[in-house]
Amino acid sequence: MLDPVSRVRRFNRAVTSAVGALDSSFLGRGRPLGAARVLNAIGHGRSDVAEIRDYLGLDSGLMSRLLRSLEDEGLVETEAHQDDARRRVARLTRTGRREFAAYEALSNTQAEGLLAQHSQREALLAAMDLIASALTRERVALEEMDPRSEQARYCLGEYYAELGRRFKQGFDVSLSRDPDAKDMRRPRGCFIVAMSDTLPIGCVGLKGTDHGYAEIKRLWVAPAARGLRLGRRLMDAAERAARELGITLLRLDTNSALPEAAQLYRSMGWREIPRFNDDPYPDLFFEKRL
Amino acid sequence: MLDPVSRVRRFNRAVTSAVGALDSSFLGRGRPLGAARVLNAIGHGRSDVAEIRDYLGLDSGLMSRLLRSLEDEGLVETEAHQDDARRRVARLTRTGRREFAAYEALSNTQAEGLLAQHSQREALLAAMDLIASALTRERVALEEMDPRSEQARYCLGEYYAELGRRFKQGFDVSLSRDPDAKDMRRPRGCFIVAMSDTLPIGCVGLKGTDHGYAEIKRLWVAPAARGLRLGRRLMDAAERAARELGITLLRLDTNSALPEAAQLYRSMGWREIPRFNDDPYPDLFFEKRL
DNA sequence: AACGATACCTGACTAAAGTCAGACATCATG
DNA sequence: CATGATGTCTGACTTTAGTCAGGTATCGTT
Numbered sequence A, B: 001m002l003d004p005v006s007r008v009r010r011f012n013r014a015v016t017s018a019v020g021a022l023d024s025s026f027l028g029r030g031r032p033l034g035a036a037r038v039l040n041a042i043g044h045g046r047s048d049v050a051e052i053r054d055y056l057g058l059d060s061g062l063m064s065r066l067l068r069s070l071e072d073e074g075l076v077e078t079e080a081h082q083d084d085a086r087r088r089v090a091r092l093t094r095t096g097r098r099e100f101a102a103y104e105a106l107s108n109t110q111a112e113g114l115l116a117q118h119s120q121r122e123a124l125l126a127a128m129d130l131i132a133s134a135l136t137r138e139r140v141a142l143e144e145m146d147p148r149s150e151q152a153r154y155c156l157g158e159y160y161a162e163l164g165r166r167f168k169q170g171f172d173v174s175l176s177r178d179p180d181a182k183d184m185r186r187p188r189g190c191f192i193v194a195m196s197d198t199l200p201i202g203c204v205g206l207k208g209t210d211h212g213y214a215e216i217k218r219l220w221v222a223p224a225a226r227g228l229r230l231g232r233r234l235m236d237a238a239e240r241a242a243r244e245l246g247i248t249l250l251r252l253d254t255n256s257a258l259p260e261a262a263q264l265y266r267s268m269g270w271r272e273i274p275r276f277n278d279d280p281y282p283d284l285f286f287e288k289r290l
Numbered sequence C: 001a002a003c004g005a006t007a008c009c010t011g012a013c014t015a016a017a018g019t020c021a022g023a024c025a026t027c028a029t030g
Numbered sequence D: 001c002a003t004g005a006t007g008t009c010t011g012a013c014t015t016t017a018g019t020c021a022g023g024t025a026t027c028g029t030t
Helices: A004-027 A033-043 A051-055 A060-070 A096-116 A123-134 A150-166 A230-244 A259-267 B004-029 B033-043 B051-054 B058-074 B094-116 B121-136 B150-166 B230-244 B260-265
Strands: A076-080 A089-091 A141-144 A192-194 A201-207 A214-221 A249-254 A284-289 B077-082 B086-091 B141-144 B190-196 B200-207 B214-220 B249-254 B284-289
Touching: A004 A033, A004 A096, A004 A150, A004 B004, A004 B058, A004 B094, A004 B121, A004 B200, A033 A060, A033 A089, A033 A192, A033 A259, A051 A089, A060 A076, A076 B260, A089 A096, A089 A249, A096 A123, A096 B004, A123 B004, A123 B121, A141 A230, A141 B141, A150 A192, A150 A201, A192 A214, A192 A230, A201 A230, A201 B004, A214 A230, A214 B033, A214 B141, A230 A259, A259 A284, A259 B033, A284 B214, B004 B033, B004 B094, B033 B051, B033 B058, B033 B141, B051 B058, B051 B086, B086 B094, B121 B260, B141 B230, B150 B200, B190 B230, B214 B230, B230 B249, B230 B260, B260 B284
Parallel strands: A214 A249, B214 B249
Antiparallel strands: A076 A089, A141 A192, A192 A201, A201 A214, A249 A284, B077 B086, B141 B190, B190 B200, B200 B214, B249 B284
16 A cells, blocks of 8 residues: 555556546547547657657558548648658648647646646646656657757756755856857757657756867756756766767866765766866866866 | 646656556456456456446446456356345456466566666655546545554554654654544544545544544645645545534644644634643644534 | 669458447346 | 346447558669
């Protein structure tokens, strides 16, 4: 009853029946689940037939038939791929978009219903983020992105907010040496975002300088994704990118109010060095030779 | 990407694929899912055929056939119900128990695997409890139990631990007027536990006295179940039980370190009264006439 | 131009799930 | 003990999902 495994299994049971309920609400639109799934995959922007097949784990014969049935319903159109006439791309027709919107409405209603009956929304959402991150752990994709992209800006915003909470004196970006975006773009550096499904859950910046080293900046992992060794993965990716760019020396600064960060750096072979800049926030400085 | 509904839906996607993975591991035992589900329902103590059918949402014809196939495999035996020969009860044979244990092992392994890959087990489990409670909210059953039962003792233990965390001076049961179990049993009083699936998630005690009133004691709601208005349901149930027992006046004591409790009492028509006992912990006293 | 690889499609099949009407025994009730 | 209700079972059926072996058109490469 109270041991960890029972608790996980209680969660499984609860969630299985909730998932089943959503599936049956989908069936209410008079279309088998397989076809509904394909329609939704297309609606969510997956156009390549092979991509959809792969995503949904379907046999190519089955996929072909489901696509055909959606075409017969007038919901989907397919055409040959521009660069490769063997491949096919699918897109929704006007009717298809309407039908897709109806499925979206069902999903949204279900999600809203779940949230509405709970007076502690934020706690519930945080729990969902945590579990979704844990379940999709091996599917977290580290992607290089522009530091000005929506995803990167979201991560940075969360990062600054967390520093504000954890530093006694708060945190004001404008007082810190906010790295210029172009220093975190190739070929001077790069910016890496960890994406879990559609949600950014971590980031790290590699910032080029003109002083014979590059800096690691803005390492952040969403609270929901902590404990999954994502910080390590991000640092590894940043180091790999640095090597690719021919960088041989890395430095970073951090603050002793973030002990888990310093702990991570030490465990990954960084060594502490004296202060190398005059930023008011950091009080710990590290270096690593590649 | 970041709005609440998207977060819920990301959670849904993550959990759908995890559930699918468990289902396919079940298929690995060479039996269709339907039959496996019936076998597991029986293994978990559901013996009445109609009960299983209802629980799994099966058509009676389908149910009958699945049961037959399990019988043919030698995993299950059925016989007529003692009191009503129309009804049938199913139970596992020796082989059936072995097979059921194999499914249990699969489920446990999956649960352990999930926990193992996460370094913050307790946070993950708390998140699972929270979500399972939210999803099964309408299925929370308030059950009268003996205050010495395993479930009741678990609730009380959690309750004392929480008081210890929330009172500045800590909490020591032996210093408090720990109610005698027989005062919280009919006909003097009762003890009600809120069960979500197999997990106790809240409790309340109604304690009879010889002073012309009864007391509400030990109102507790598991952190994972807060925000679901369970405290209110428990209080309602306790008042109902009091009315049944012919009690016309209720009293309770609480502490101002638990502001949400005082808030609940006030909103349910309790009024503050002067101290009516010498327990060292409470500093707020309430009364309600039924 | 010829080759194997690839992307998708079709036909033929099976397994699983689910539906429905009716049969049968048993029960509660007057 | 007749009657209608209940719980289970059987037979006949449909739908959905999934598999597999070719088949066709196209691609990249030599």
